[in-house]
Amino acid sequence: MIFSLxxxxxxxxxxxxxxxxxxxxLSKLIGTSSFAALMQLELxxxxxxSSGDSTSDNDLVG
Structure with missing residues (x-):
């Protein structure tokens, strides 16, 4: 049995x-709040x- 990721x-x-x-x-505001959007890519x-058999999925159809 073979595992792959x-x-x-x-x-x-x-x-x-x-x-x-x-x-x-001193002439400006004490603090300014801001918002921003961030696109984050997730994998x-x-x-x-694999069980190691010689049959494939194509062999099992029809």
Whole structure:
């Protein structure tokens, strides 16, 4: 029995980032909050195994 691990597909996620920026000038606001969108790529892995038989999936059809 042979096990293998390979990447299957990528999935794109949207994440929201929030930050609070300090400003040192007296004429400016004390802090400014901001939002940003981040696209994050996620990789999904697939485990597969082979039993070592000589028959393939094509041999089992019809």
């Amino acid at each position: 390979y990447p299957s597909y990528f999935k794109l996620h949207l994440c929201w980032l929030r930050s609070l920026t300090r400003i040192t000038y 999904f892995w697939v485990y597969s195994y």
